[in-house]
Amino acid sequence: MSTLTIETTRSGLVESVHAVSVAVVDSEGALVASAGDPQRFTFWRSAAKPFQAMSLVRDGAAERYGFGSRELALACGSHSSEPMHRALAASMLRACGCEEHQLACGPHPPLSQAVADEALRAGVVITPRWSNCSGKHAGMLALARHHGWNTAGYERAGHPVQERALDEVLRWTGEPRDAVRLGVDGCTAVCFALSVRAMATAYARFGTSTEAAARTLREAMLAHPELVAGTGRPCTDVMSAARGAVVAKVGAEGIYCAALPGLGLGVALKVEDGDMRCSPPALLSVLRQVGERRGLGLGGVADLRQHSEPVLRTTRGEPVGALRATGALRFH
Amino acid sequence: MSTLTIETTRSGLVESVHAVSVAVVDSEGALVASAGDPQRFTFWRSAAKPFQAMSLVRDGAAERYGFGSRELALACGSHSSEPMHRALAASMLRACGCEEHQLACGPHPPLSQAVADEALRAGVVITPRWSNCSGKHAGMLALARHHGWNTAGYERAGHPVQERALDEVLRWTGEPRDAVRLGVDGCTAVCFALSVRAMATAYARFGTSTEAAARTLREAMLAHPELVAGTGRPCTDVMSAARGAVVAKVGAEGIYCAALPGLGLGVALKVEDGDMRCSPPALLSVLRQVGERRGLGLGGVADLRQHSEPVLRTTRGEPVGALRATGALRFH
Numbered sequence: 001m002s003t004l005t006i007e008t009t010r011s012g013l014v015e016s017v018h019a020v021s022v023a024v025v026d027s028e029g030a031l032v033a034s035a036g037d038p039q040r041f042t043f044w045r046s047a048a049k050p051f052q053a054m055s056l057v058r059d060g061a062a063e064r065y066g067f068g069s070r071e072l073a074l075a076c077g078s079h080s081s082e083p084m085h086r087a088l089a090a091s092m093l094r095a096c097g098c099e100e101h102q103l104a105c106g107p108h109p110p111l112s113q114a115v116a117d118e119a120l121r122a123g124v125v126i127t128p129r130w131s132n133c134s135g136k137h138a139g140m141l142a143l144a145r146h147h148g149w150n151t152a153g154y155e156r157a158g159h160p161v162q163e164r165a166l167d168e169v170l171r172w173t174g175e176p177r178d179a180v181r182l183g184v185d186g187c188t189a190v191c192f193a194l195s196v197r198a199m200a201t202a203y204a205r206f207g208t209s210t211e212a213a214a215r216t217l218r219e220a221m222l223a224h225p226e227l228v229a230g231t232g233r234p235c236t237d238v239m240s241a242a243r244g245a246v247v248a249k250v251g252a253e254g255i256y257c258a259a260l261p262g263l264g265l266g267v268a269l270k271v272e273d274g275d276m277r278c279s280p281p282a283l284l285s286v287l288r289q290v291g292e293r294r295g296l297g298l299g300g301v302a303d304l305r306q307h308s309e310p311v312l313r314t315t316r317g318e319p320v321g322a323l324r325a326t327g328a329l330r331f332h
Numbered sequence: 333m334s335t336l337t338i339e340t341t342r343s344g345l346v347e348s349v350h351a352v353s354v355a356v357v358d359s360e361g362a363l364v365a366s367a368g369d370p371q372r373f374t375f376w377r378s379a380a381k382p383f384q385a386m387s388l389v390r391d392g393a394a395e396r397y398g399f400g401s402r403e404l405a406l407a408c409g410s411h412s413s414e415p416m417h418r419a420l421a422a423s424m425l426r427a428c429g430c431e432e433h434q435l436a437c438g439p440h441p442p443l444s445q446a447v448a449d450e451a452l453r454a455g456v457v458i459t460p461r462w463s464n465c466s467g468k469h470a471g472m473l474a475l476a477r478h479h480g481w482n483t484a485g486y487e488r489a490g491h492p493v494q495e496r497a498l499d500e501v502l503r504w505t506g507e508p509r510d511a512v513r514l515g516v517d518g519c520t521a522v523c524f525a526l527s528v529r530a531m532a533t534a535y536a537r538f539g540t541s542t543e544a545a546a547r548t549l550r551e552a553m554l555a556h557p558e559l560v561a562g563t564g565r566p567c568t569d570v571m572s573a574a575r576g577a578v579v580a581k582v583g584a585e586g587i588y589c590a591a592l593p594g595l596g597l598g599v600a601l602k603v604e605d606g607d608m609r610c611s612p613p614a615l616l617s618v619l620r621q622v623g624e625r626r627g628l629g630l631g632g633v634a635d636l637r638q639h640s641e642p643v644l645r646t647t648r649g650e651p652v653g654a655l656r657a658t659g660a661l662r663f664h
Contacts, residue, residue: 008585008606011515013525015375016585016606043347106647120452131647183343188646193345253340253348273605274340274348314520315438315463 002330004035004285006271006278008312009321019272020254020282022329023197024290027204027264029174031197033290033329038197042270043183044169045251046078047199048192049136050206050217051172055164056139057213061146065095067139072217073224074135078250080230081110081119081130088227089129092138096145103138104155105131105187112230133187135227140165140189155189157182162190169194172202186252196268199257204266207247207259218259221247234280234307238287241300246287252276256283263294277310277323284308285325293331334662336367336617338603338610340644341653350610352586354601354618354661355529359536361506363529364597365622365661370529374602375515376501377583378410379531380524381468382538382549383504387496388471389545393478397427399471404549405556406467410582412562413442413451413462420559421461424470428477435470436487437463437519444562465519467559472497472521487521489514494522501526504534518584528600531589536598539579539591550591553579566612566639570619573632578619584608588615595626609642609655616640617657625663 006018021036031038053075056062062072071092079085093100107126110116119126128134140161144151147160154161170177175198185191206214221228225239228249238248238258247259254271256279267286271278284307291298302308312321338350353368363370385407388394394404403424411417425432439458442448451458460466472493476483479492486493502509507530517523538546553560557571560581570580570590579591586603588611599618603610616639623630634640644653 010375010523011513013373013375013513013515016604018605041345043342043345104648106649108647117452120449121455123453181343181345183345184646184650184652186646186652188648188650191342272348273350273607275605275607314516314518315440316436316520317438318516318520320516320518 002035002328004282004325004327004329006281006323006325008323010312011320015321018275018278020269020278021196021272022267022269022282022286023200024265024267024286024329025197025200025204027201027208027266029197029201031332032265033331035327035329036272038195040196040270041193042196042255043191043193043253044199045185045191045253045255046133047249047251047255047257047268048169049078049249050076050221051168051202052136052165053139053217054168054213056143057216059143059146059164061142064146065142067092067095067142069220069223070227071135072220073227075139076217076221076249077135077228078111078132079135079227080112080233081115081132082112082230085227085230086129089134089138092135092142096142098138098141098145098151100127100129102141102151103128103131103134104189105133105137107131111233131187133189137187137189157190165190166192172205173198174201196270199268200266202266203257203259203268204264207261207266208264218247234283237304237307238283238301241304243299245296245298246301248283250279254279256280258283258287260290260296263290263296265290280307281309281323281325286329289329334367334660336614336657336659336661338613338655338657340655342644343652347653350607351604352601352610352614353528353604354599354614355532356597356599356618356622356661357529357532357536359533359540359596359598361529361533363664365663367659367661368604370527372528372602374525374528375585376524376526376531377517377585377587378465379581379583379587379589379600380501381410381581382408382553383500383534384468384497385471385549386500386545388475389548391475391478391496393474396478397474399424399427399474401552401555402559403467404552405559407471408549408553408581409467409560410443410464411467411559412444412565413447413464414444414562417559417562418461421466421470424467424474428474430473430477430483432459432461434473434483435460435463435466436521437465437469439463443565463519465521469519469521489522497522498524504537505530506533528602531600532598534598535589535591535600536596539593539598540596550579566615569636569639570615570633573636575631577628577630578633580615582611586611588612590615590619592622592628595622595628597622612639613641613655613657618661621661
């Protein structure tokens with residue numbers, strides 16, 4: 001078994017170690033490269049969002065409510081609660097005749113520390129549209145409205161909105177129903193547990209699909225990376241730097257997924273312990289290794305040192321160590 | 333090899349896993365129980381504080397500046413920046429004729445989320461006495477003053493204050509000088525890398541020593557657990573509940589150490605990936621296993637479910653999973 005590890009260093013010594021499971025697959029689901037356990041079964045969390053948003057486009061709700069590439073990027077994103085994100089979520093709700101109190105997602109401190117600090121300083125009450133998932137939830141409400149389904153309970157297993165999300169998860173992963181388990185995500189919506197390999201398969205297909213809905217969502221994410229995450233966040237910076245070569249989406253508890261349309265490959269990884277500091281260096285190591293092996297140019301991705309080897313500092317701001325990836329993928 | 337693991341669950345599935353290395357030793361340094369790699373070499377971080385404070389008492393500085401049990405508990409602690417902690421750090425500085433700008437520790441968001449949020453809301457500027465290490469640093473300044481050493485650079489390797497700290501680390505662990513490496517801690521002071529087993533040895537000795545300085549510090553920590561950490565924090569709650577049976581001190585990056593004076597044992601553990609959510613459940617599992625095996629009553633420690641099995645919640649506050657320890661120590 002090949003291993004990929006993220007180490008944190010301090011004063012030249014390795015202080016902590018994080019194991020990573022990785023699957024790189026083609027659109028047939030064949031394993032191209034791996035590390036750790038590519039069959040690791042865990043929750044997809046927010047990296048499932050493009051597939052949770054698929055029915056919004058396929059079923060005609062996006063067109064009906066005038067959702068263009070900006071709204072769809074937000075629906076696929078885990079945003080930083082910046083003003084542009086909150087305003088767009090609010091306008092999606094208005095477009096489908098819903099109000100903020102109908103969002104099932106709860107408020108939480110913004111993923112952007114700067115936005116979180118500013119909100120506390122300003123004494124602002126953080127409401128559900130601030131949730132990093134408010135674009136996904138607004139899209140789910142729009143889908144319910146479009147079909148005339150009850151909007152109450154749209155986030156729960158068994159509601160037709162979640163049945164449609166599950167349909168798309170099964171369709172894109174190719175997994176049988178009994179290989180996927182349902183759970184409750186941090187935002188209260190259904191989340192999906194499946195193998196890391198199945199996640200990668202869905203991304204490989206998402207990156208190369210000629211289906212209109214998939215193309216629309218993929219192009220929306222690539223056109224508006226700032227709406228998929230936010231200022232300075234890894235998804236945003238990787239997609240901006242890769243200039244179309246990578247579609248990247250993070251998930252909670254150490255999940256990262258990406259499509260490499262130019263190679264027809266999908267990537268999924270899980271930091272075994274769920275550390276969110278480690279998933280970006282792990283993704284960038286995988287992208288570098290696959291890019292080198294397959295001769296894929298990744299634009300400015302190699303320059304994103306703030307994400308591939310983030311510096312650790314003392315409380316006086318002096319560098320004292322870093323996160324770094326070690327280990328090589330096994331190519332099959 | 334025996335394993336101790338902390339799992340996080342979501343909707344009944346294990347989502348993330350954290351390996352833990354543990355050493356339980358007697359005051360001779362003999363291994364009584366272990367899990368993972370008891371020889372794991374890593375930084376002691378803030379769990380070294382009682383030994384960093386030892387010379388403050390032994391050399392007469394504490395007596396000279398009127399530091400009683402409250403000041404010494406703060407010097408051994410990683411406090412939550414609550415008003416009582418900041419006021420006590422400020423009074424320690426005044427007592428030895430120093431000012432806040434002489435503290436080498438940098439400001440950081442308080443370890444207590446409630447205190448951090450309140451500070452941001454109130455627009456307070458967080459200064460060095462808010463550092464969780466300000467009691468340690470005030471003690472180091474007092475030691476420098478007492479000896480007539482230059483206070484500038486007191487935090488750096490080679491300064492006599494740090495030489496005294498190193499002396500005590502070697503004396504209590506029994507390690508040769510070349511088995512200990514120096515680094516820079518988050519607060520900019522010297523930190524010490526050594527084996528988890530050596531850390532446990534120092535705690536076993538600290539818990540049972542009849543030396544005046546050790547007794548004074550141990551009794552200070554037990555008398556004022558609220559100054560060793562803060563409201564609702566694990567060190568504070570464990571020491572309060574155990575009624576003298578446990579002296580507990582957390583360190584950054586997944587370190588936890590404890591003395592069990594009634595058994596003459598010391599405990600040290602490292603969560604391999606450094607996760608700070610996991611070290612309290614790991615410590616409580618080790619305490620429970622050792623207590624059961626050796627027939628040691630631990631008072632109300634078993635009731636601290638908020639630390640042994642913390643609940644994970646959605647952004648709507650609904651329970652969705654928990655952290656839990658699995659695996660058994662190997663008793664030698």
